[in-house]
Amino acid sequence: MREAATAESRPYHHGDLRRALVDAARRILENEGPSALSLRAVAREAGVSPAAPYHHFKDKGELLDAVAHLGWDALGEAMTAAKARAADVSALMTEIGVAYVLFAQQHPALYRVMYDCSRDQESLPEGMEDKEDSAYCLVRESFRKMVGPEISDEDVELATIAAWCAAHGLAEMSGFRQFDPAKAALGGEEAFLRSVLSHLGMFPAAARAKIDGQG
Amino acid sequence: MREAATAESRPYHHGDLRRALVDAARRILENEGPSALSLRAVAREAGVSPAAPYHHFKDKGELLDAVAHLGWDALGEAMTAAKARAADVSALMTEIGVAYVLFAQQHPALYRVMYDCSRDQESLPEGMEDKEDSAYCLVRESFRKMVGPEISDEDVELATIAAWCAAHGLAEMSGFRQFDPAKAALGGEEAFLRSVLSHLGMFPAAARAKIDGQG
DNA sequence: AAGATCATCTTGACGGCGTTTAGATAGGGT
DNA sequence: ACCCTATCTAAACGCCGTCAAGATGATCTT
Numbered sequence: 339m340r341e342a343a344t345a346e347s348r349p350y351h352h353g354d355l356r357r358a359l360v361d362a363a364r365r366i367l368e369n370e371g372p373s374a375l376s377l378r379a380v381a382r383e384a385g386v387s388p389a390a391p392y393h394h395f396k397d398k399g400e401l402l403d404a405v406a407h408l409g410w411d412a413l414g415e416a417m418t419a420a421k422a423r424a425a426d427v428s429a430l431m432t433e434i435g436v437a438y439v440l441f442a443q444q445h446p447a448l449y450r451v452m453y454d455c456s457r458d459q460e461s462l463p464e465g466m467e468d469k470e471d472s473a474y475c476l477v478r479e480s481f482r483k484m485v486g487p488e489i490s491d492e493d494v495e496l497a498t499i500a501a502w503c504a505a506h507g508l509a510e511m512s513g514f515r516q517f518d519p520a521k522a523a524l525g526g527e528e529a530f531l532r533s534v535l536s537h538l539g540m541f542p543a544a545a546r547a548k549i550d551g552q553g
Numbered sequence: 554m555r556e557a558a559t560a561e562s563r564p565y566h567h568g569d570l571r572r573a574l575v576d577a578a579r580r581i582l583e584n585e586g587p588s589a590l591s592l593r594a595v596a597r598e599a600g601v602s603p604a605a606p607y608h609h610f611k612d613k614g615e616l617l618d619a620v621a622h623l624g625w626d627a628l629g630e631a632m633t634a635a636k637a638r639a640a641d642v643s644a645l646m647t648e649i650g651v652a653y654v655l656f657a658q659q660h661p662a663l664y665r666v667m668y669d670c671s672r673d674q675e676s677l678p679e680g681m682e683d684k685e686d687s688a689y690c691l692v693r694e695s696f697r698k699m700v701g702p703e704i705s706d707e708d709v710e711l712a713t714i715a716a717w718c719a720a721h722g723l724a725e726m727s728g729f730r731q732f733d734p735a736k737a738a739l740g741g742e743e744a745f746l747r748s749v750l751s752h753l754g755m756f757p758a759a760a761r762a763k764i765d766g767q768g
Numbered sequence: 769a770a771g772a773t774c775a776t777c778t779t780g781a782c783g784g785c786g787t788t789t790a791g792a793t794a795g796g797g798t
Numbered sequence: 799a800c801c802c803t804a805t806c807t808a809a810a811c812g813c814c815g816t817c818a819a820g821a822t823g824a825t826c827t828t
Contacts, residue, residue: 460728460729460730461731462731467731474731492738493752496748496749496752497752499749499752500723500749500752502726503719503725503726503727503749504722504753506722507723508722510668513675515676516677520707537708537711537712537714
């Protein structure tokens with residue numbers, strides 16, 4: 339059963355089964371959705387027995403973590419690309435936000451897994467953490483560049499959190515039929531996203547205006 | 554097995570099993586979390602056979618829908634109460650938003666089920682739809698009252714959507730450990746929520762300021 | 769080259785799940 | 799008293815995640 343396996347087709351027993359399993363999981367996720375993503379289905383898709391994955395992952399959750407990790411990497415790249423695309427500093431945040439939501443819309447099953455894993459661990463994964471070169475820092479520094487140096491570090495931090503929450507909320511809710519009229523009125527998905535993101539400011543801005551005006 | 558069942562303990566075969574099942578589901582949800590919420594466990598908790606629920610619900614999803622419905626009712630009440638509590642018009646939205654997120658934090662398993670059901674049906678449930686007396690209208694009209702009549706209907710609609718997305722995003726993400734430093738710096742969960750909600754305005758407001766300043 | 773070693777994979781099993789079918793049971797209508 | 803229908807139970811099906819035991823084959827030692 340082992341013919342000519344020097345370094346390509348199957349370097350070891352099976353080959354790089356770990357990677358094969360993660361790829362199989364992503365394939366199932368894209369083709370059949372999250373509800374079809376069972377460990378047994380992944381093993382089937384990879385052509386191994388149901389118990390084989392346990393030699394590479396502690397349990398199903400660890401396999402999903404690996405899938406989610408690839409997803410966060412891809413999302414980070416999409417956001418970085420959006421930053422590079424931004425025409426000027428004032429468009430930075432909108433560009434990144436739209437890229438975030440579009441990624442979630444284009445890979446809904448993957449995005450679901452990404453967030454379910456994060457929620458279970460109560461934290462964003464490695465690539466998104468608050469350290470050099472992370473997407474979190476990308477957002478924060480883009481934001482700081484936009485608002486200027488007169489804003490305090492604490493305000494920048496809170497605004498970064500707020501922007502991330504808003505993007506996630508919009509990513510999860512933008513599929514609701516309730517928003518179809520608004521989308522139609524604006525003439526497209528991306529126009530709708532831009533409008534909603536830009537209207538995120540109206541509520542507190544108006545409140546502050548009233549407060550400032552009063553006291 | 555049927556002793557003295559006139560109209561109270563068990564009016565029919567079992568009694569009002571439908572309600573009993575929904576109650577059992579909520580009990581399991583609060584005590585053991587969403588992962589323990591199997592149809593069989595619900596039947597067990599209600600003291601009936603695993604097949605009994607199928608005479609009251611088409612499948613597990615329909616039972617979850619019923620549970621979710623109660624959840625949305627409770628959330629709507631919490632939001633209405635928050636509106637009544639608001640000191641003045643400018644505090645309306647913040648008060649409602651904080652109430653929304655606090656509800657999600659206090660009933661995390663229930664909130665998860667509520668949203669999973671909504672996502673499956675791609676829409677918010679009855680009580681939240683865009684019609685008289687719904688929570689959606691509550692938010693929109695509160696918002697209109699706050700910003701004044703000079704804002705167009707379309708802008709109010711988009712801002713309502715944006716506020717709802719932001720609240721949902723914050724509700725789902727506020728448990729992340731990444732935000733612990735910010736919470737500590739602000740001295741409490743609710744203060745953190747208020748700050749994040751109020752900072753939702755910084756990003757687009759700053760962008761618009763730059764755009765207005767340039768063009 | 770031969771044997772030991774160890775990671776890798778398969779087989780088979782366990783209990784739990786959602787769901788269906790067939791049969792028991794008990795209220796209500798005639 | 800009778801049937802009828804709604805309600806519930808018993809038993810089974812296939813799927814799931816997981817584990818223990820054994821087979822397989824690559825690598826290492828000598």
